[in-house]
Amino acid sequence: MGDVFDDDRYCFVCGERNPFGLQLEPVGKEGKGTIQWMPEKRHQGYTGVVHGGLISTLLDESMAYAAMSVAGFCATANISVKFIKPVRTKRMVRIEAELIERRGKILRLQASVFQDGEEKARGKATFISVPGERQDT
Numbered sequence: 001m002g003d004v005f006d007d008d009r010y011c012f013v014c015g016e017r018n019p020f021g022l023q024l025e026p027v028g029k030e031g032k033g034t035i036q037w038m039p040e041k042r043h044q045g046y047t048g049v050v051h052g053g054l055i056s057t058l059l060d061e062s063m064a065y066a067a068m069s070v071a072g073f074c075a076t077a078n079i080s081v082k083f084i085k086p087v088r089t090k091r092m093v094r095i096e097a098e099l100i101e102r103r104g105k106i107l108r109l110q111a112s113v114f115q116d117g118e119e120k121a122r123g124k125a126t127f128i129s130v131p132g133e134r135q136d137t
Contacts, residue, residue: 028065031099059123062097
């Protein structure tokens with residue numbers, strides 16, 4: 001294992017082999033990342049409100065896909081999240097991320113969570129490109 005980040009398709013967010021994960025299909029292209037998601041009751045913290053940890057996770061994942069679209073495998077070095085308004089369950093969510101700066105292996109990104117036409121949360125992160133490969137076994 002060491003310092004290599006391999007993808008065995010068990011990612012909590014996008015891993016199709018993880019029966020307990022969200023099994024979402026993030027898209028990363030040309031420094032941008034997007035995720036569409038319909039949160040359910042099982043994703044809540046308070047009644048009808050999506051758990052903040054999941055919101056943070058989805059911001060991270062959208063930024064990871066944006067970073068990987070230009071730099072291959074990347075790992076989060078740091079992340080900050082600002083919660084603006086509650087994200088509600090049973091209503092579609094869209095997460096949009098974009099690369100804002102790249103210096104060699106270091107990538108800086110930002111992302112926002114939108115629901116019902118409003119920004120509900122935003123994040124900023126620094127990623128580092130890392131060696132890795134996808135494992136299909």
